[in-house]
Structure formats: structure tokens, C-alpha cells
Amino acid sequence: MTASTRHPDPFLDGPTTLRVERHGAVARVTLDRPDVRNAFNDTVIAELTAVFEALGRDGSLRAIVLAAEGKAFCAGADLNWMKAMAGYSWDENHADAGRLAHMLWTIYSCPVPVIARVQGDVYAGGVGLVAVCDIAVAVESAGFCLSEAKLGLLPATIGPYVVRALGEQASRRYFVTAERFSAAEAHRLGLVHELAADAEALDAKVDALAVALLANGPAAVRACKRLVQDVAHAPITLQLRDDTARRIADIRASDEGRDGVQSFLSKAKPSWLA
Template sequence: MDYQTLTLTITDRIGHITLNRPDLRNAFNEQSIAELALAFDELGRNELVRAIVLAANGPAFCAGADLNWMKKMAGYSDSENRADAMRLADMLRTIYTCPKPVVAKVQGDCYAGGMGLVAACDVVVAVDTANFCLSEVKLGLIPATISPYVIKAMGEQAARRYFLTAERFDAKEAHRIGFVHEIVPAADLDTKVAGIVQALANNSPNAVREAKKLVREIAGEPVTEALLEDTANRIAVIRASLEGREGVASFLEKRRPSWLD
């Protein structure tokens, strides 16, 4: 597909999706939402891709919703508003459930809906100069569509504060509350992300896919007999899988597993 709001490349088994509206601080509209959903679906289905990096061009990572799009939404009917919100919700779910691990490379400020994009990723690395803000209530809105992912990422207590105050907070605070995994100087951002991506690419593709699914489906569940049976079944199935057998055999035989060839 000929993407207009982002770029998509694959290099050394790593997919790169880069927001590319720097003049608009990578704010998204209906077109960029559709293109993000398509891009993640495309890379998620590509068997050659081991991991995906979500990045952005320009000084800002993502400023949230495009102002022109917001002006357009002001005239929407109730049904149009619901349909529009569901398109954003579906795009975020596509990132969150993508079978490939996704690393957010945050090179600049990340506001409102942009925080939803980041929260839907698996690993987040940000420059130490980045600022974050859930600014919706300043506009009389709420961060509803992004809330499932942002609350999972920063926790309920932090969400209580930042959803309600719309305060801007820095990368150090984002790291403290768990929204960001790593903060680094700008000069080290590429190296840090490359190291994480390489670690992901070195692992069993099937095991990484199933481990991502495991966290998504088990987190927050009560420890019941059904849960124990479910987890026991998961490890039994993966032990018997081709990559499971190959991984154990290569370890015992002190050789590279076949997925690295």
C-alpha cells in the first residue's frame, strides 16, 4: 500500500512503522488511524518479521488528534461519533493484539491519543527530554478510547491523577509510574532500541508470540483451578511444538537454534 501519513519498511527482519506528519506534530486523523491499522495488520501477518518498531519523524512523537479532524468531528451526529471512535479503538486493539512484539521509540513529546499509541506497545523507550500529557479534560473530553491501554501501562492510581489534572509530566515521571520502560539521552535512543529489538529477534518467534498472548490473557486473572489448567496446557502445547523441541535440543547440544539461521 502507498501510505500517506506514515512510512513502512522492513530491514533485517524488523518492521519499521514511522509516523510521518512532522509539520503537524504527527497528530492523527481518520486517514492516519486507518493506515496505522493496515500497517500493523500487514506486518503482523508477515512471517519474515520478528519485531516492529513504532517511531516518528520530527520533534514530536504524537500530539494526539489533528485539530482539523477535531473541527470536523464537532459536526458529527451521534452515530458518526460512535463509528469514528470505534475506528480509533479498533486501531489501538490491532497494535495491542499484534502477534509480533512492538517497541515504541519515543523521540519527542507524546500527548493525549499519542499516549494511547505508546501504551498499546509492548516495550517503550523514550528520550529523557520527552514530555507526556493526557490533556483531554482541558477540552471538555475524556481519554476514553485509549484508557484500557493507558491504565494498564501506568496503573490505576497514576491514571486517577493524570486523567483528571491534565498535568504535563516528564520522562522521569513516566518511567517512575511504569508508563515508559527505559529513558535515555537522545544520542543513545537508536542504540537502546536496536539492542531490545535484537533481543526480541533472537528468540523463538512462536514463543515470543505465545508469551505476548500469555501476558495479555493472564494478567489480572484470579488464580483458580481453571487458570492453573490453562497455564499447564499452554506449556504442554509449546513444549511439543517444533520450535519448543528445537529450542531445548539446541540448548542441550550447544548450538544455534534453527530460527537464527
């Protein structure tokens, strides 16, 4: 990556729970509450939502890395936040959960591909945070746990994303048992795409993935991300087949598509690499 540029006040009046940096066309968002294992609270949720909404509107961005400071990637809900929720009414609980659901959707639907850099343990809502990312790389020592049932709760707002990432059968087990499982198991099940032996190897893999994204057509990458989300669970109907034909026609006829194909045929670099 290129040298880092710090943006102290890029999207809010300055995030207080996150660090946001720019490395050329790659943004890095770091959870920065290591003293509480980067657990969620109202502020974290609001700041993640605002930052990813802003990043999604930035047409010059090609990749986002979601990272964390300290020994844990994300331990789920903050204890003080949970204490406050204990006194909430149903309406207050519903509104609070709705904000978390909106934050997860904002990251999942962000047009820019998101890479999770998982350097430590991931619990409860943190598993959802990994699941909404497009690519996840984790150190081999990281542990994962959908721990909600131990507290008499359930992983509801993260559920749609975790079930897609883990698969139905694994989710049926880990939702109800709240067992801890290893990074190797998370990798086997598909929640994690790559494993790294240590932090240095983790950074190397994340950087390599960012470089791979930068080598591809910017509009094509965004269209590919949207395509997967739209067709993954859709029945293959005549309407879907026509929709996919329209999508490829749109991008073939675009300036980027024409440039990419012509550059390939002439063995030249496309404009986004020139």
C-alpha cells in the same frame, strides 16, 4: 540492524501519513506528519490499522518499531479533524471513536512485539499509542500529557491501555488534572521502560531490544506476548491453571520447543540462530 529496504506500496496503495520499512526481520513504521506533530486524523487511523493488520499476518517478522518524524512523537488529535468532529452527531462520533478504538486494539493485539521509539512529546491519544506497544523507549526530554480534560473531553478509547500501563492511581491523577509529566515520571510509573539521553542513544537502545527479540524463539516470543495479555488480570482459577499447563505442553511438543531445549542441552545454536 541490517540495511533498510523501503517498501513504497506494501499494504495499501502506499501509505500517505506513514513510512514503512523493513530491516531484515524487523519492520519500522514511522508517523510522518511532522508539520502537525504527527497528530491523528481519519487517514492516519485507517493507515495504521491497515499496516499493523498486514504486519501481524507476516510470519517472518520478529519485531516492529513504531517511530515518528520531527520534534513530537504524537500530539493526539489533529485540529482540523477536531473541527470536523464538532459538527458530528452522536452516531457519527460513536463510529469515529470506534475506528480509533479498533486501531489501538490492532496494535495492542498484533502478534509481533512492538517497540515504541519515542523521540519527542506525547499528548492525549499519543499516550495511548505508546501504551499499546509492548516496549517503550523515550528520550529524557520528552513530555507526556493526558490533555483531554482541558478540552472538556476524556481519554476513553485509550483508557484501558493507559490504565494498564500507568496503573490505576497514577491514571486517577493524570486523567483528571491533565498535567504534563516528564519522561522520567513516565519511566517511574512504568509507561516507559527505558530512557535515552539523545536520539543516538535512543536508536542504540531500540536496536538492542530488537536484537534481544531476534535471539529468542519466534513462536515462543509471540506466545509470551499473548500469555501476558491473557493472564495479567485474570483470576488464578483451575481453568487458568489448566490453560497455562496446556500452553507449555503445546510449545514443548512443538518443533521449535524441541529444537530450543535440545540445542541448549547440547550447547548448540537453535535453528532460528543458525
